[in-house]
Amino acid sequence: SLSLSRKASAVKPSSTLAITAKAKEMKGQGIDVVGFGAGEPDFNTPDNINKAAIQAINEGFTKYTPASGILELKEAICRKFKSFNNIDYKLNQIVISNGGKHSLTNIFEAILNPGDEVIIPAPYWLSYPEIVKLADGVPVYIRGEKEQGYKVNAEQIQAAITENTKALILNTPNNPTGMVYSKEELKAIADVAVKNDIYVVADEMYENLIYGSEEHVSIASLGEEIYKRTITCSGVAKSYAMTGWRIGYTGSSVEIAKLMGSVQSHQTSNPNSIAQKATVEALNGPQDTVEIMKEEFDKRRKYMYERVLNMPLISALEPTGAFYLFVDVSDVLKKEYKGEVIGTTEKLASILLDDYAVAVIPCGDFGFDDHIRLSYAISITQIEKGLDRIEKFVKSL
Numbered sequence: 014s015l016s017l018s019r020k021a022s023a024v025k026p027s028s029t030l031a032i033t034a035k036a037k038e039m040k041g042q043g044i045d046v047v048g049f050g051a052g053e054p055d056f057n058t059p060d061n062i063n064k065a066a067i068q069a070i071n072e073g074f075t076k077y078t079p080a081s082g083i084l085e086l087k088e089a090i091c092r093k094f095k096s097f098n099n100i101d102y103k104l105n106q107i108v109i110s111n112g113g114k115h116s117l118t119n120i121f122e123a124i125l126n127p128g129d130e131v132i133i134p135a136p137y138w139l140s141y142p143e144i145v146k147l148a149d150g151v152p153v154y155i156r157g158e159k160e161q162g163y164k165v166n167a168e169q170i171q172a173a174i175t176e177n178t179k180a181l182i183l184n185t186p187n188n189p190t191g192m193v194y195s196k197e198e199l200k201a202i203a204d205v206a207v208k209n210d211i212y213v214v215a216d217e218m219y220e221n222l223i224y225g226s227e228e229h230v231s232i233a234s235l236g237e238e239i240y241k242r243t244i245t246c247s248g249v250a251k252s253y254a255m256t257g258w259r260i261g262y263t264g265s266s267v268e269i270a271k272l273m274g275s276v277q278s279h280q281t282s283n284p285n286s287i288a289q290k291a292t293v294e295a296l297n298g299p300q301d302t303v304e305i306m307k308e309e310f311d312k313r314r315k316y317m318y319e320r321v322l323n324m325p326l327i328s329a330l331e332p333t334g335a336f337y338l339f340v341d342v343s344d345v346l347k348k349e350y351k352g353e354v355i356g357t358t359e360k361l362a363s364i365l366l367d368d369y370a371v372a373v374i375p376c377g378d379f380g381f382d383d384h385i386r387l388s389y390a391i392s393i394t395q396i397e398k399g400l401d402r403i404e405k406f407v408k409s410l
């Protein structure tokens with residue numbers, strides 16, 4: 014018959030895309046929309062990285078490469094894992110792929126069998142459940158409540174483990190909350206993972222973007238036993254303003270790396286040859302542009318947090334990583350607007366877009382249906398303008 018794949022049909026289209034598309038359309042009509050939806054840095058890719066790519070093209074480095082990536086980049090990644098993350102990975106433990114998203118896909122294809130459960134702490138990045146389901150896994154959700162700093166603890170993870178549990182996803186710094194797990198918290202989580210013999214998929218895409226006195230800790234660095242069970246996933250999209258280049262990478266056991274490499278060899282062959290050369294420069298070249306971007310993000314972060322703190326009806330915890338502010342709007346949802354209870358974050362987002370020309374991300378698809386996400390990967394003048402509008406709205410309720 015002409016029926017379609019049940020698995021593909023069950024994929025939930027990204028709700029954030031609908032808002033972003035509408036905001037774009039309004040901008041096209043000349044409406045001055047402030048977009049707080051951005052999931053990518055607003056900076057250009059640093060020049061030295063662009064130049065390395067141009068050089069790669071001019072030198073004819075435009076052919077297939079080994080499926081799991083070029084040696085030169087694997088060496089750069091091993092060095093970075095050692096110096097920045099304090100993890101020892103050898104070359105045969107590294108797989109380079111077409112972005113962090115693709116790395117996550119590879120990971121779950123490599124470790125899951127049908128029915129295997131994957132624990133996903135909410136709030137979560139909305140792609141995790143879909144990636145897990147596409148790899149025949151079953152997402153199991155636990156909640157990091159606001160009172161816990163939106164983080165889950167070892168006891169909650171232990172309580173969610175069944176005989177079918179295969180892995181836990183751990184995202185620090187976190188999208189959408191901007192929270193960072195401490196070494197002590199990670200140690201306790203590592204103990205649970207080791208005791209129950211489950212994998213930890215450590216998504217550390219935002220590892221370079223931590224503000225204030227907190228530091229990034231990689232769970233795989235906390236001992237031999239947790240190292241064996243962890244797949245560490247990172248990339249250059251967020252740290253180096255390279256979202257369009259599509260390079261992500263993993264460090265894992267040799268066995269898992271082998272499986273990911275062979276899956277990838279049939280699905281996409283190698284990651285883009287030119288982008289791999291650019292990534293060598295990103296990791297090995299001067300890091301001052303990263304610092305400049307970080308300082309700018311930090312200024313915006315402080316400004317945004319202060320402003321929201323002083324508004325009625327909404328609140329937020331101070332984020333210390335990534336470039337998002339996770340805003341509790343539960344009190345706003347109880348209010349009436351134009352004679353109707355607002356009720357849902359989708360409704361709130363459409364009011365803000367239609368009547369205040371501000372695009373925000375409703376977080377139902379991130380597992381928290383009374384929160385919205387504001388990105389500060391836009392200029393400070395835009396942030397100021399957008400927050401003025403949000404303030405006007407909440408004060409009118």
Ligand code: PLP
Binds near residue numbers: 187
């Ligand atoms: N992990 C998290 C938590 C993210 O927020 C993102 C991008 O939004 C990714 C992974 C994927 O990054 P990439 O653009 O490299 O696929």
